[in-house]
Amino acid sequence: MRGDQSKPSAAKRGIFPEFLGGLILALFGSLVILESRKLALGDLRAPGPAFFPFLLGCLLTIVSLILLVGLSLGKVESKCGQWKGVHWQKVILSFASLLVYSLTLESIGYILGTFLLSGFLFFLMEKRGILLLFGVSVLVSLGFYVLFKQILFIQLPQGIIPF
Amino acid sequence: MDIFQGLIYGFSVSLQLSNLFACLLGVVLGTVVGVLPGLGPVAAIALLLPITLKMSTVASIIMLAGVFYGAMYGGSITSILVNIPGESASVVTCLDGYPMAQKGRAGPALAISAIGSFVAGTLSILGLTFLGPLLAKFALKFGAPEFFSLILFGLTMIAYLTSGSWIKAVLMAALGLTLRTVGADPIEGTPRFTYGFTSIMDGIEITAIVIGLFAISEVFFNIERTLQNREILSAPITGLWPTRQDLRVSAAPIGRGSLIGFFLGIIPGIGPVIPTFISYGVEKRISRHPERFGTGMIEAVAAPEAANNAATGGSLIPLFSLGIPANLVMALLISALMLHGVQPGPLLMRDHPEVFWGVITSMYTGNVFLLILNLPLVGIWVKILKIPYFLLFPLIILLCVIGVYSVNSNPMDIVVMTLFGGIGYFMRKFGYEAAPMVLALVLGGILELTFRQSLIFFRGDLTLFFSRPIAAIFLIAAFLVILSAFLPGLKRIRSQVPGE
Amino acid sequence: MKRGQRNKAGTGTLIIMLALGLFLFVPLCQAAESVYPNRPIEIVVPSEPGAFGDLGPRILGQKVSEILGVPLVISNRPTASGAAGVEAVTRAKPDGYTILAAANAPVILVPLVNPQVSYTFRKLLPIAVFAYSSNVLVVRSDSPHKTMNDLVAFAKKNPGKLTYGSTGAAHISRISMELLKEAAGVDIVHVPYQGGGSLRAAILGGHVDLAPISIAPVLSLVKAGNLRVLVSFSENRLDELPDVPTAKEVGYPNSVLPTWLGYMAPLGTPRPIIDKWNQAIQKALSDPGVKSELEKVALTIDYKTPEVMTQVMEREERILSEWVKKGGLTRK
Numbered sequence: 001m002r003g004d005q006s007k008p009s010a011a012k013r014g015i016f017p018e019f020l021g022g023l024i025l026a027l028f029g030s031l032v033i034l035e036s037r038k039l040a041l042g043d044l045r046a047p048g049p050a051f052f053p054f055l056l057g058c059l060l061t062i063v064s065l066i067l068l069v070g071l072s073l074g075k076v077e078s079k080c081g082q083w084k085g086v087h088w089q090k091v092i093l094s095f096a097s098l099l100v101y102s103l104t105l106e107s108i109g110y111i112l113g114t115f116l117l118s119g120f121l122f123f124l125m126e127k128r129g130i131l132l133l134f135g136v137s138v139l140v141s142l143g144f145y146v147l148f149k150q151i152l153f154i155q156l157p158q159g160i161i162p163f
Numbered sequence: 164m165d166i167f168q169g170l171i172y173g174f175s176v177s178l179q180l181s182n183l184f185a186c187l188l189g190v191v192l193g194t195v196v197g198v199l200p201g202l203g204p205v206a207a208i209a210l211l212l213p214i215t216l217k218m219s220t221v222a223s224i225i226m227l228a229g230v231f232y233g234a235m236y237g238g239s240i241t242s243i244l245v246n247i248p249g250e251s252a253s254v255v256t257c258l259d260g261y262p263m264a265q266k267g268r269a270g271p272a273l274a275i276s277a278i279g280s281f282v283a284g285t286l287s288i289l290g291l292t293f294l295g296p297l298l299a300k301f302a303l304k305f306g307a308p309e310f311f312s313l314i315l316f317g318l319t320m321i322a323y324l325t326s327g328s329w330i331k332a333v334l335m336a337a338l339g340l341t342l343r344t345v346g347a348d349p350i351e352g353t354p355r356f357t358y359g360f361t362s363i364m365d366g367i368e369i370t371a372i373v374i375g376l377f378a379i380s381e382v383f384f385n386i387e388r389t390l391q392n393r394e395i396l397s398a399p400i401t402g403l404w405p406t407r408q409d410l411r412v413s414a415a416p417i418g419r420g421s422l423i424g425f426f427l428g429i430i431p432g433i434g435p436v437i438p439t440f441i442s443y444g445v446e447k448r449i450s451r452h453p454e455r456f457g458t459g460m461i462e463a464v465a466a467p468e469a470a471n472n473a474a475t476g477g478s479l480i481p482l483f484s485l486g487i488p489a490n491l492v493m494a495l496l497i498s499a500l501m502l503h504g505v506q507p508g509p510l511l512m513r514d515h516p517e518v519f520w521g522v523i524t525s526m527y528t529g530n531v532f533l534l535i536l537n538l539p540l541v542g543i544w545v546k547i548l549k550i551p552y553f554l555l556f557p558l559i560i561l562l563c564v565i566g567v568y569s570v571n572s573n574p575m576d577i578v579v580m581t582l583f584g585g586i587g588y589f590m591r592k593f594g595y596e597a598a599p600m601v602l603a604l605v606l607g608g609i610l611e612l613t614f615r616q617s618l619i620f621f622r623g624d625l626t627l628f629f630s631r632p633i634a635a636i637f638l639i640a641a642f643l644v645i646l647s648a649f650l651p652g653l654k655r656i657r658s659q660v661p662g663e
Numbered sequence: 664m665k666r667g668q669r670n671k672a673g674t675g676t677l678i679i680m681l682a683l684g685l686f687l688f689v690p691l692c693q694a695a696e697s698v699y700p701n702r703p704i705e706i707v708v709p710s711e712p713g714a715f716g717d718l719g720p721r722i723l724g725q726k727v728s729e730i731l732g733v734p735l736v737i738s739n740r741p742t743a744s745g746a747a748g749v750e751a752v753t754r755a756k757p758d759g760y761t762i763l764a765a766a767n768a769p770v771i772l773v774p775l776v777n778p779q780v781s782y783t784f785r786k787l788l789p790i791a792v793f794a795y796s797s798n799v800l801v802v803r804s805d806s807p808h809k810t811m812n813d814l815v816a817f818a819k820k821n822p823g824k825l826t827y828g829s830t831g832a833a834h835i836s837r838i839s840m841e842l843l844k845e846a847a848g849v850d851i852v853h854v855p856y857q858g859g860g861s862l863r864a865a866i867l868g869g870h871v872d873l874a875p876i877s878i879a880p881v882l883s884l885v886k887a888g889n890l891r892v893l894v895s896f897s898e899n900r901l902d903e904l905p906d907v908p909t910a911k912e913v914g915y916p917n918s919v920l921p922t923w924l925g926y927m928a929p930l931g932t933p934r935p936i937i938d939k940w941n942q943a944i945q946k947a948l949s950d951p952g953v954k955s956e957l958e959k960v961a962l963t964i965d966y967k968t969p970e971v972m973t974q975v976m977e978r979e980e981r982i983l984s985e986w987v988k989k990g991g992l993t994r995k
Contacts, residue, residue, distance in 0.1 A: 209712030508883030
């Protein structure tokens with residue numbers, strides 16, 4: 001299966017996640033329709049806040065249904081991403097670390113947060129000497145801080161370190 | 164004062180040493196902020212505003228205008244090298260610029276975008292010089308119905324932006340438009356889909372979404388396969404300069420891109436984004452190899468780059484002749500003029516000829532500076548791709564974080580960027596393209612606003628759209644584009660063997 | 664490869680040395696004293712760069728910064744019509760290092776019209792008002808309506824025929840127009856635009872009949888004869904246009920709402936800091952350079968003490984909340 005490019009099996013394997021994608025979009029479209037019903041729709045003379053989202057919800061739902069029908073009839077090319085032989089775990093880890101970083105940035109401050117994030121990311125990318133990783137992370141976080149905050153005067157979150 | 168006297172007088176102002184220096188400073192700063200993602204010309208000009216109080220009026224406007232068109236040059240650099248659009252005007256440049264870099268042709272891509280920008284910039288200044296006052300009146304004819312039709316026409320061009328499934332492109336565009344409706348309703352101010360979050364009251368920050376979908380998802384996409392190829396480049400760098408063949412195929416697209424950019428740029432509210440993808444669509448439509456667009460076609464880099472630079476010159480027309488800003492950057496230039504006690508508007512040319520002609524002529528020299536500056540730098544930029552990936556990817560992420568944060572000083576924007584990085588990663592995996600979504604997102608606000616304004620004007624009568632000639636032409640053109648994209652689309656589906 | 668290995672150790676040491684150097688360098692940049700202010704002060708501006716609410720504090724801030732002896736760092740937070748910026752200041756540490764560049768729209772109007780905003784102006788301490796700018800009602804110069812009375816008479820005979828453009832749903836100039844409509848008992852259709860630029864294009868291009876708009880950006884168009892001012896929504900006649908009556912003079916006193924600019928601090932900020940700021944603002948305003956620069960962007964110096972500022976805000980809150988309660992924004 002690794003790096004499998006042979007045509008028929010790729011198509012079969014691809015259908016399910018593709019289908020799921022189309023389904024999610026169709027559901028999202030219906031959700032938009034439902035949610036926009038809570039707002040005033042207005043009429044053509046004075047369209048209300050829900051007018052445009054409602055139309056878009058309909059468009060989303062209809063087009064994703066077309067996609068689903070096309071997929072199940074085998075008339076739309078399905079393109080499944082490859083999951084075997086790639087480091088998707090690393091992607092999840094870097095996504096999670098970035099998310100944690102962005103949620104805690106205001107409380108722990110730019111320098112410390114960035115130091116931890118860059119250290120983790122460097123470590124994730126390639127296992128090198130711990131000293132080197134430490135040094136590069138300190139350098140990067142302080143370098144960015146000095147460059148952007150002190151030289152370019154961009155506001156950065158302060159957090160627990162008072163600078 | 165006729166045009167030639169004006170030009171000579173203008174050059175006598177703009178070639179003074181201090182003004183030349185202001186011009187150089189402006190274009191260099193502009194290139195730098197254009198390269199940094201998120202940090203656009205708006206932030207840079209706002210920072211520079213108080214400083215300009217200590218300079219002469221002409222020098223400060225020359226410098227600030229330089230920042231703007233310099234940023235248009237700079238924005239393409241990161242788009243081509245690492246798939247980060249430095250500006251939303253360079254989203255389209257990513258489509259073929261980045262594949263070119265992956266094929267080892269980053270040098271020609273960067274060079275052609277510098278050359279295209281130079282030619283377009285110069286052409287649009289010529290247009291500004293000779294046609295300016297004439298066109299300003301025409302631009303005012305654009306009311307809400309005309310805007311709506313033009314943007315709808317532009318959005319149908321998205322059909323040409325995709326190299327994959329058109330159904331998915333339409334879905335992505337609809338998704339982008341839907342996301343844009345989050346936040347305060349543009350007519351009544353009612354909050355929509357905000358669920359109690361104040362930070363999205365004015366909508367989700369588009370910069371955060373753009374950078375998430377393009378840059379962060381690109382980094383994720385590379386992380387998953389870092390063991391397979393250790394460098395971003397899958398091919399060795401072949402040649403820094405465009406070949407004669409490259410130049411030949413790019414010449415006409417640059418010309419067309421310049422025309423599209425200039426004429427659309429004049430209309431207040433259009434900005435440099437729409438011209439980029441309309442010109443991309445036009446090139447793909449008339450190309451003999453539309454199927455190869457998206458894989459690294461040099462003309463697909465040249466045309467949109469020309470268009471966004473030409474739009475810059477065009478947008479100065481309403482500014483100088485009527486005091487009407489075509490976009491946020493122009494609004495800042497108006498503030499700068501006012502800070503110096505110069506009222507932009509119909510009387511500018513009469514009361515302050517040194518500003519009018521000085522700034523226009525400085526743009527000729529500014530474009531020369533940019534060309535001289537950028538062509539030798541191509542070699543240096545390309546070397547960025549040689550940074551080991553374990554350093555490059557985290558650095559890109561950190562740069563994106565700063566860029567996104569600098570827009571509103573809102574940490575929630577970084578969360579949004581991260582989430583859309585994840586979404587973009589899955590979209591890539593399943594063959595959904597980010598560009599249609601981003602462009603729909605950028606244009607969604609004005610599309611909705613002008614649609615609802617039109618309905619208010621027409622008292623709900625949709626047929627009145629066709630009573631306005633400009634609007635009617637664009638609507639018919641939009642219809643034709645849909646038709647011509649839809650028919651081959653159907654054919655394509657029929658002829659496709661599953662899993663091709 | 665071997666050479667690479669050896670080099671790596673050397674590079675590592677070098678990097679660590681550099682990093683330590685930076686660590687020492689950064690704190691030195693802000694060597695502390697105990698007297699306020701001893702480090703840069705963040706000025707939160709709840710509007711976009713280049714707008715009024717931004718230009719005023721930028722001009723005055725330069726002088727205030729000289730007087731206080733520390734840099735003032737401007738951070739623009741225009742999200743949610745400025746609510747995000749105001750809210751951030753209400754939550755900031757009351758140590759005098761976060762100051763709001765206040766204006767009436769984000770501080771008073773926005774909490775009234777946006778149910779998601781939880782602050783009122785009482786969550787902040789007033790420091791001073793330093794300037795105001797006036798809004799005017801303009802028509803194209805080829806418009807048949809020469810005076811306010813002409814206009815009202817026409818609108819009464821033709822309800823719903825006229826349109827007026829605004830710079831946005833919750834803007835002070837638009838509120839003035841709505842209050843005027845209410846007092847005159849006329850029906851003029853509202854078409855919102857995004858900002859002053861597109862509104863100017865719309866009125867010049869003949870897409871709307873009327874535009875309530877701030878005076879600064881239209882002054883040159885008025886002088887060039889493209890636009891005509893019917894009435895100004897200000898207390899007194901404008902210096903630049905002495906022939907134009909005020910809304911008060913033609914019988915609509917309630918619609919007089921200037922856009923003022925001032926400074927406010929988080930609740931709990933010590934009195935001495937407020938006083939220090941207040942004095943710095945007064946001193947900066949007495950500088951002739953500051954005065955002329957503010958005038959260039961059509962801001963008139965108008966110093967108000969914290970006490971007077973509170974009264975102004977109370978009056979505006981009363982007028983606006985009555986209007987919002989009656990249906991205000993959402994009413995057609």
